[in-house]
Structures are given as C-alpha cells and as structure tokens.
Amino acid sequence: MQSHMPKVVTRFAPSPTGFLHIGGARTALYNWLFARRHGGSFLLRIEDTDRARSTDAAIDAIISGMKWLGLDWDGDAVSQFDQAARLRSVTEELLAKGAAYKCYATSEETAALRAQARENGAVFLGDMWRDREPDADTASQPYSIRIKMPREGKTTIDDQVQGAVTVQNGTLDDMIILRSDGTPTYMLAVVVDDYDMGVTHVIRGDDHLNNAFRQAQIYNAMNWDIPIYAHIPLIHGADGKKLSKRHGALGVDAYAEMGFLPAAMRNYLLRLGWSHGDDEIITTEQAIEWFGLENVGRGPARFDFDKLDSLNAHYLRQMNPANILPLIENELENTIETKLSDTERNRILRALPSIVERAKRLPDIVEAARLYCSATSMPVTEKAAGMLIGKGSMIQAVAIELEAVTTWSSEVIKAAIMSFAQARDLKMGEVMQPTRAAITRGAPSGDLVDLLEILGQKEALSRLGDQADA
C-alpha cells in the first residue's frame, strides 16, 4: 500500500430480517479479510431502515454468528436507523440542488405504470412527477422524494471483481430515496452511511451490482467520491438453484449445530469463490496475508457439504483433545443421560486422538465417545448380535483369560488374546470379531486392544460378562 493511499475501510451491512446466512457470512469474511490484509478497519452496520421487518432477534443472530465465525469488527455495530435525521438533511440538500424532487404518485398508480412498462418491454423510470408541478390540491397530499437520474450518457463502474461494467444512464430509474412517511430508503442510507463511515471498499453480493449504478448518481449529486466496488457472485445450493430461506439457506448457527468448526467454515467459505493457486488448506493467518479481490471468481458457486466435511475432519484432527471435549460434553451427557464421571472423562481424553481420525463432524465424536462411557444401557446392533450368536462360551473364556491379566496394558492384553487363540487353534480374527462385538455392541471403533486398555479391566470384563450368555 502506498502511504498516500487512504486507510482501507470495509463494512458488512446485513439487514436484520433473519439469521446470518451462508452468503452473508462469506461476504463478511471477505470484507474482514480485506480490511485485515491492508491494516484497515472492518465495520459492522445493521441495515435496519425497514423498521417493520427488522427484529432484535435477528440482530442478535447476526452478531452471534459473526462471533462464532471469529470475525471481529472495529468499533460498535452501527444502526442505520439512528441516522434518520442525517439522511433527511441530505435529502433536503438534494432537493435544494434540484437533484431530487417530490413525487405525488400513489403506490397503486406507480404499480400500474410499472406493469405497463414491463409489458411494453420498456424501462420503468418512475418519472411521473419529474417535470411537473403539483396544483394546490395535490400539494397537500403525501409525497415521496425521488432522485433525478441523468438521462444522457453512461456510467461505468470499474468493479474489482466483475471488471468494467457500463450502463446507459437512460435506463436508470428515478428511485425513491425518502418514503412518503418521511423515512429514508436503503438506497439513500447505504450511500450516506458508507460516505459518513469513510468506507473505501464496498464488497458485497453481486445482487447489488445493478444498484451500484443507481447509487453512484447520489454520490455524484452530492459531489462525493464513489467507493471502490467489488461485487462477489452469490452462493447457490447443491442443485445450482439460488439459495433462499425457503431453499436450503441456513444460518451459520445451523452449521454450528451440525457440528462444524468455525475454522473449517472459514476455510471452506474462503475457498468457495476465491483461490490462491492450488492451496486448499488455508489458515486464517495465511488468508489474511494472501487475500485479494483479483482472485475472486466471477461465476456463482455451489455449496458442497462433502467438501465442508472433509475440511472439518481436517481441522478436527488438528485440535487438542482437551479443547474438543468441551465442545461435545453437553451433547454426550444428554445422550448417556447422566453427568460424565472423571474416569469417563479421562478415558475419552485418551481415546480422542483415535476417535477424531474417523470423525467428520462433532456428533460423530459424541457417538464414538459414548463407547468410553460406563453406561450399560448401550444397545446391541443387529449385526453385532448376529456375530455373538453361539459365541457365549468363547466370550466367557476370553473374559477369564483377561481376568488373569495383572498388568492392564495393550501389549499384555494383546499377548493374552493371541495365546488364547493359539491354544485353541483359532485365527486372531475368529476371536477378535466376537470380542469386538461384545465390547462395542456394534458401535464403530478403532483398534480393539487400545479400546480395551482405555476402558480398563473392570469395565471390559463387565461388558464381556453381559454377553457371555449369548
């Protein structure tokens, strides 16, 4: 960065009408990364100009989603609604400059004209009152305020992702900037707020690309510098269709509940639409170092759970067992319907490195960890039950063999089982399979001898005893 360049300021401006969905999360991530990359600041602004649809619950959901993802913002989250007075004064200024005008058309009238324009394949410009003075009667009626768009020439935006995009000014509609109830619309609010907050780079979904041209006219009318734009493609569902609340869009809280790690989520979202050569596993530190708008893809990407799973599995394996346990504790205790004892806790801690090898999401770990709890209520799967038919006496014999073990270590346990098999002229597998079924009751697990060791002699013998009459 050149020293004379202004400090980078980005922002994430969600509307509080629902949860923080996956597309918004990625937008937030890119803004955050870009700001951190350039030593700038990243702001959070709640776009609540639509009071009727904004809720406090949604604001909470957005904030907790951001925190879960590990995206911290500078300063306090700003409410757009709080700027209402400022926005009205900007409107006054626009009016005084002749860059905006009062429109007395009713919603019904406007809708009819719009429908008609569309039918004729024409652009609806909303200019019913652009060059018209109200009579005394009309002047007392409620009015909204529309911006007066230029009709000649064209506007080009040098988008950092999409490239240079040009639009004829004649296709721009005189949009409403102040509603007839005196409240500002989003179109006015974003511009003024971005300007007031000193936002230098506007990184947002490309559903806003068309808006950029309209908003640019407000900047021009106010004689403000237009920020640098970067419109990133949207995220689609696995079927290629747009992700919407009705169609597969989930809040980040839902991903948290499914057992994904924030680190995996960040890596996945980062890579979905952005790349750094062939790199796949990218830590947040590296991402901050490498992130740039020039490497953002231009086409929409589909969401793929398989890839997220594999990334999650990767990050799970990187974690320290002591840090994983707290993440699964509650779920596990709900499953076994009792508090975890210290013995169980220790067994799980020892088993975690191997459990994590075959887990993709947190619930997989909960399920596997259950094997290390002393609960005797563990159900026996059909497959395991089949494996145990007629093997009762052998299980009992194995139990007797293991009861004789004085030093409960995996080496000794394994030696005991091997000599047991040898003495009876059985293959290892013939002994191990039923023994495994008796110990795990069919639940997937890793190395059986290691499991036996961690379980402890008492628990192991108890489980074998339970199945000795099969």
Next chain:
RNA sequence: GGUCCCUUCGUCUAGUGGCCUAGGACGCUGCCCUUUCACGGCGGAAACACGGGUUCGAGUCCCGUAGGGAUCACCA
C-alpha cells in the same frame, strides 16, 4: 420481457496466447495396509457449453448462439 453479469472434470477451482498430452482438492473408484470402522499410501475414470473469427499458434482475445444467474419495491 428490459438491463447487467457469468460459463474449465459431478462439485470448488488452477490457468492472464506457446510451459496444457489441461493441474489440484472434494466426491466416485481399483489396489495395498488391516481384528471392525476409519486414517494413510499408490493408481484410475472424469472438464475447456457450441459455432464462427483474430493469430504461425486459443481454455486463454473478439463476435454470435445456447444455457445459467442477478435485478427491475415507498425491501434491503
């Protein structure tokens, strides 16, 4: 329908005119390892939407076609 955008394996992508016999990752799959399930190791199948140009040479540039997407609110 108008306007704007996009188009490399099933998916995410590398690729910025010759290094491409198109690379990586996930998924799928063969073999090996193995007491189960996994992990892992070594392989495999799998893509430049189509048609025209420009050029000595095109996945890379231009045009067209097709397909996909976004947007067209007193929502954001």
